[in-house]
Amino acid sequence: MATVLIADDERAICEAFSEMLRAEGHSPIVASSGEEALEKVAASTPDLVFLDVQMPGLNGLQVLEKIHAAHPALPVIVMTAFGTLETAMDALKFKAFDYLGKPVDLARIRSLLERALHEPAAATPATHSLASAQPEERMVGRSAAMQEIFKRMGMLTSNDLSVLITGESGVGKEIVATGIHENSERRVHPFVAVNCAAIPEQLIESELFGHERGAFTDARERRIGRFEAAGRGTLFLDEISELPYTLQSKLLRVLQERSFERVGSVAPIAFKARLMAASNRDLRAEVAAGRFREDLYHRLNLMTIEIPPLRERKEDIEALARFFLRRANLEIGRELQGVEAAALTRLERYAWPGNVRELEHAIKRAVLTARGPFIAVHDLDLVDTASTSSGPDDETSLRSALRAALHDRLGRGEGAAFQELIELTERELVAEALRITDGNQVAASKLLGLNRTTLRKKLRRD
Numbered sequence: 001m002a003t004v005l006i007a008d009d010e011r012a013i014c015e016a017f018s019e020m021l022r023a024e025g026h027s028p029i030v031a032s033s034g035e036e037a038l039e040k041v042a043a044s045t046p047d048l049v050f051l052d053v054q055m056p057g058l059n060g061l062q063v064l065e066k067i068h069a070a071h072p073a074l075p076v077i078v079m080t081a082f083g084t085l086e087t088a089m090d091a092l093k094f095k096a097f098d099y100l101g102k103p104v105d106l107a108r109i110r111s112l113l114e115r116a117l118h119e120p121a122a123a124t125p126a127t128h129s130l131a132s133a134q135p136e137e138r139m140v141g142r143s144a145a146m147q148e149i150f151k152r153m154g155m156l157t158s159n160d161l162s163v164l165i166t167g168e169s170g171v172g173k174e175i176v177a178t179g180i181h182e183n184s185e186r187r188v189h190p191f192v193a194v195n196c197a198a199i200p201e202q203l204i205e206s207e208l209f210g211h212e213r214g215a216f217t218d219a220r221e222r223r224i225g226r227f228e229a230a231g232r233g234t235l236f237l238d239e240i241s242e243l244p245y246t247l248q249s250k251l252l253r254v255l256q257e258r259s260f261e262r263v264g265s266v267a268p269i270a271f272k273a274r275l276m277a278a279s280n281r282d283l284r285a286e287v288a289a290g291r292f293r294e295d296l297y298h299r300l301n302l303m304t305i306e307i308p309p310l311r312e313r314k315e316d317i318e319a320l321a322r323f324f325l326r327r328a329n330l331e332i333g334r335e336l337q338g339v340e341a342a343a344l345t346r347l348e349r350y351a352w353p354g355n356v357r358e359l360e361h362a363i364k365r366a367v368l369t370a371r372g373p374f375i376a377v378h379d380l381d382l383v384d385t386a387s388t389s390s391g392p393d394d395e396t397s398l399r400s401a402l403r404a405a406l407h408d409r410l411g412r413g414e415g416a417a418f419q420e421l422i423e424l425t426e427r428e429l430v431a432e433a434l435r436i437t438d439g440n441q442v443a444a445s446k447l448l449g450l451n452r453t454t455l456r457k458k459l460r461r462d
Contacts, residue, residue, distance in 0.1 A: 034058025170355030188231030
């Protein structure tokens with residue numbers, strides 16, 4: 001049971017809060033002014049404070065500043081019916097635990113109570129301090145699959161063989177390519193990465209090979225392409241399966257002859273870089289479907305590194321979480337010490353459709369929002385339905401939610417429910433697919449079962 005102070009000059013709010021807190025097993029105390037709130041904090045040492053901004057005498061932000069100065073560990077939740085950006089910024093400046101707009105939602109209050117009163121678990125191997133840990137390599141993992149990848153990377157650092165790196169979106173294909181480059185003799189030269197899926201088809205040839213002035217309408221000056229910019233370093237072609245078929249032929253010729261020409265020129269330029277390529281598609285299937293040249297596939301496939309999805313190497317999650325926590329601490333300016341055992345269990349049970357990239361973003365969000373010294377379960381913003389494969393319970397929940405939405409729309413009697421719901425569902429599907437794939441339209445198209453052109457049309461329509 002916790003002692004909770006409600007500081008608000010509206011009696012009805014204090015009574016409603018008190019009733020809810022008693023029902024949750026807590027002991028409420030109330031104050032109707034800023035001065036009274038400070039007196040109650042000094043006399044009762046509450047475990048949590050709900051503090052209204054607009055009160056007689058000292059306002060809530062002034063009270064917050066004084067509370068934080070005297071009791072820096074006491075969580076204070078600021079409430080206001082007249083929220084502005086300035087008020088929110090001031091609340092955060094004075095270290096408010098959270099900031100709520102009125103009218104407050106009781107479900108939100110219960111969630112905040114759980115978070116604010118949460119006691120960090122005792123230190124375990126999952127929650128030990130990270131402050132004294134040694135800096136880690138960019139590649140993290142103890143699974144058998146990752147150990148095999150490390151071995152292959154080591155073999156590739158002493159030669160210039162072309163490398164094909166495969167795996168789902170977000171598994172870390174570019175990090176593997178960078179790791180090989182940085183541990184090879186080419187590390188003193190550029191590492192140039194190109195996402196073939198992100199460049200419009202009409203521009204990709206000029207982007208890769210450069211162009212001469214006057215080569216086409218908008219070519220007002222000579223431009224150096226990525227092949228030339230890579231120099232004696234490494235050129236990494238990500239999502240190479242998206243390279244237009246005609247350019248696949250030109251790439252094959254470059255690899256065979258080790259030279260290329262800028263668009264609008266016939267003068268050969270030596271290609272001196274090492275080539276690495278990556279794809280989240282099965283290139284053998286792409287070859288069989290006639291979308292990828294078989295001779296280019298064999299030319300690239302001198303050595304393949306296949307990175308398994310994160311859901312197939314759960315034993316790597318703890319080390320990855322620590323690594324991303326350390327990096328997020330530095331980036332955000334926090335000093336979180338670790339991940340609680342229950343939170344680690346939650347991470348290990350989640351399916352990670354966005355793979356390592358999604359885990360990195362989840363840890364960064366948790367570091368930004370966590371209020372305790374460790375990341376706890378309630379700090380993790382994960383979609384529950386993605387944590388396990390779909391089953392009867394998931395389908396029942398989905399049907400129930402859909403029926404509720406249908407009932408709401410049809411009850412309005414506006415006559416446009418069908419089209420409205422279809423468009424709403426499409427928007428949410430596309431937005432969620434892009435969120436999971438970190439904005440990668442090719443990966444999102446694959447996830448949705450749409451071709452890329454259809455997805456682009458839907459994005460333009462929205």
